[in-house]
């Protein structure tokens with residue numbers, strides 16, 4: 001039985017990109033993308049939040065966090081407290097792992113029944129457009145959902161560093177969710193209760209090879225994340241993440257010591273739409289590869305989520321129906337990525 005859904009198997013674009021091709025196969029061509037705003041206009045930038053200030057109960061910083069989650073759904077977090085040498089090690093290990101020769105990668109490839117491992121996600125029909133990326137998808141927490149085929153077989157030091165990273169990022173997630181509740185002026189437990197005891201964490205290591213036709217391919221189609229909170233670590237210098245703000249695609253320029261953090265659909269539901277999960281996408285570079293590590297956090301599949309009662313008022317009716325996280329994810333993983341369309345299944 002499949003552990004968490006399936007995705008049709010697709011070829012490795014890492015291997016394709018190595019062949020010095022000048023044109024990509026037709027199925028990867030996605031012309032007519034909305035372009036980002038021209039760079040001669042001054043672009044608004046994703047807010048930067050300082051966790052040190054947040055933890056010292058600094059009111060302006062809390063207001064900045066609140067504003068970022070309402071208006072952007074995204075922020076960069078500095079002074080996050082995660083050991084910089086752990087981050088450097090994780091980046092180096094992932095870079096090495098994603099560049100393993102195909103014979104080694106095959107050991108970790110997805111199967112028709114199991115979407116964890118190397119491959120792609122959201123491929124549900126033979127003729128849909130494909131993304132210019134190889135990814136590695138893995139459930140990391142709680143420990144008992146770990147796939148025996150993957151984590152235990154990681155080479156060292158990746159295995160130990162990932163173990164620490166997973167734990168550190170989970171801790172950070174809980175800290176941020178607690179601060180969000182304070183910013184929303186609700187009891188921290190109203191949000192923390194969903195993730196404190198039984199938080200589930202998964203990761204998607206994204207590898208975007210260079211591409212001879214960057215304007216006509218997409219690394220990751222516009223989408224919002226299904227979970228509560230995503231914590232993204234940019235592994236190398238190449239830019240590519242863009243988020244949709246007031247109808248325009250705005251490039252995110254990751255600061256070297258920051259995480260890029262975003263609100264997912266589940267948190268939008270829990271906060272009754274006050275904190276927004278925002279559409280984003282990943283574009284491709286002509287010459288340079290790009291690598292990112294997205295870590296997703298959500299309540300367990302059996303939990304029912306709906307707007308938390310204190311954020312449903314006479315001025316603000318409930319915007320979403322209640323749904324189990326499992327049912328939400330079943331829908332999310334059974335279709336092509338398409339902006340924020342998945343949230344429509346619970347919209348009132």
Ligand SMILES: O=C(O)CCC(=O)C(=O)O
Pocket residue numbers: 204206220225232240241280281282292294
């Ligand atoms: O590579 C990126 O910057 C975006 C990754 C992302 O949005 C995801 O994995 O959900």
Ligand SMILES: [Fe+2]
Pocket residue numbers: 223224225280294
């Ligand atoms: Fe995402």
